[in-house]
Each structure stands twice: as C-alpha cells, then as structure tokens.
Amino acid sequence: QKEVEQDPGPxxxxxxxxxxxxxxxxxxxxxxxxxxxxxxxKGPELLMYTYSSGNKEDGRFTxxxxxxSKYISLxxxxxxxxxxxxxxxxxxxxxxxxTSYGKLTFGQGTILTVHx
Amino acid sequence: DTAVSQTPKYLVTQMGNDKSIKCEQNLGHDxxxxxxxxxxxxxxxxxxxxxxxxxxxxxxxxxxxxxxxxKAHLNLHINSLELGDSAVYFCASSQxxxxxxxxxxxxxxxxxxVV
Numbered sequence: 307q308k309e310v311e312q313d314p315g316p317x318x319x320x321x322x323x324x325x326x327x328x329x330x331x332x333x334x335x336x337x338x339x340x341x342x343x344x345x346x347x348k349g350p351e352l353l354m355y356t357y358s359s360g361n362k363e364d365g366r367f368t369x370x371x372x373x374x375s376k377y378i379s380l381x382x383x384x385x386x387x388x389x390x391x392x393x394x395x396x397x398x399x400x401x402x403x404x405t406s407y408g409k410l411t412f413g414q415g416t417i418l419t420v421h422x
Numbered sequence: 423d424t425a426v427s428q429t430p431k432y433l434v435t436q437m438g439n440d441k442s443i444k445c446e447q448n449l450g451h452d453x454x455x456x457x458x459x460x461x462x463x464x465x466x467x468x469x470x471x472x473x474x475x476x477x478x479x480x481x482x483x484x485x486x487x488x489x490x491x492x493k494a495h496l497n498l499h500i501n502s503l504e505l506g507d508s509a510v511y512f513c514a515s516s517q518x519x520x521x522x523x524x525x526x527x528x529x530x531x532x533x534x535x536v537v
Contacts, residue, residue: 349426349512355526407477408455408523410523410526
C-alpha cells in the first residue's frame, strides 16, 4: 500500500462547478500538506500549503486537513477551463535535522478537465 | 528571472550512454532535490542536498550520481542508461527549517528518453 493514495480520475466537470479532490495517507508523521497543479509538460506549481489540521483559503481554492482521519482535500469553487490540469497532493514530515529532511511524498495525481 | 532552471529540457539518447542534467536555483534556498516522474505521473524523490551535503538518497541505482558544487546548483549524472530510466526528471529547491520545508519550487523538468 502506498503512503499516499489519490484517485487518478480522470475527473470531468462543467465550468462553474465545485471540484473536490482528496488524498488519504498512512504516515502519521506527516505534518506539512501541499497541493500542486501541473499543466501538461510543465513542472508542478505550488497552490496551497497547510501545516497540521485545519482549513486554508486562497481565492477560489480551499485546502482542508483532517489529521485524525489522515485525509486532506482541495476544493475549487467556480471552476474554469484554465483549471484543467493534474492536481497532486504532497506531504512531508521533513524538518531540519530530521531523517526525511524536506522530502515530499506525492499522491499519484488527479487529472481534472473543466469543460466550457 | 526563472527560479529553478534545468537543462536540457529534452534528452534522447541510446542505451548504455552516459548523460548529465544540470539544475540551478536563484531563490537562495538551502536545499535542492531531484525527483523522478514516471509515465503514470507518479513523482518520487531520488536525492536531496542541503548546503552541498547529501541528505536523502532513496533506493536509486548507483548509476545515478548527484553532485552539488554549491548550494545553488545540483547536477545529476547517469551512467549506462537503461530503457527504464526514461522519465521526466524534476529538480526542486526549498528552504528547510525547524518549522518545515518552505517555498518548495520545481523546475520545468527534463524529459529523458532512452532508445
């Protein structure tokens, strides 16, 4: 079993829909949770960064972390065709001095298409 | 003004050859990484360096040898290339403190095809 599980989709929604993307994980040492967006043939781009449990909002994006359930989510409101990309969750236990020092463990990525 | 830049973007080479990929970051970060993304888009860490010191070395064949001449550069040399090495290789950098990794930024990737 992978440390981080993410449904690869693909997920197809109409423009304006609310999109919900999720990951589950098994390593209770993870404390830092990120969501990346990756367009085709580009590098991953950091969207959201959350430490420990809680919610974080940035424009149309909301990230939620529930450490008790080992479950994280990304919500996209009013989705746009420009949101069409692969969304990757990533997690880290890695602080300075720790053995996993900054290492990110990724989910497989969910392919999202928002059609006009 | 590119934050993390890698060269080359594309690399097509024959089995058995040796090749290098270069990476530079201008963000002032203290830690740099190599990640490999396979055909199913799964990203996995290979190495990390902090201030030129190797910190993480995942179970990567020793045909792969990273080198960090200074904290702004991290290169990856691959010997005796195999078909299974075909993938996209991403360089990344971040600042790692007691409060965790910040500013994690990826380059645009090097697409390696071994024929």
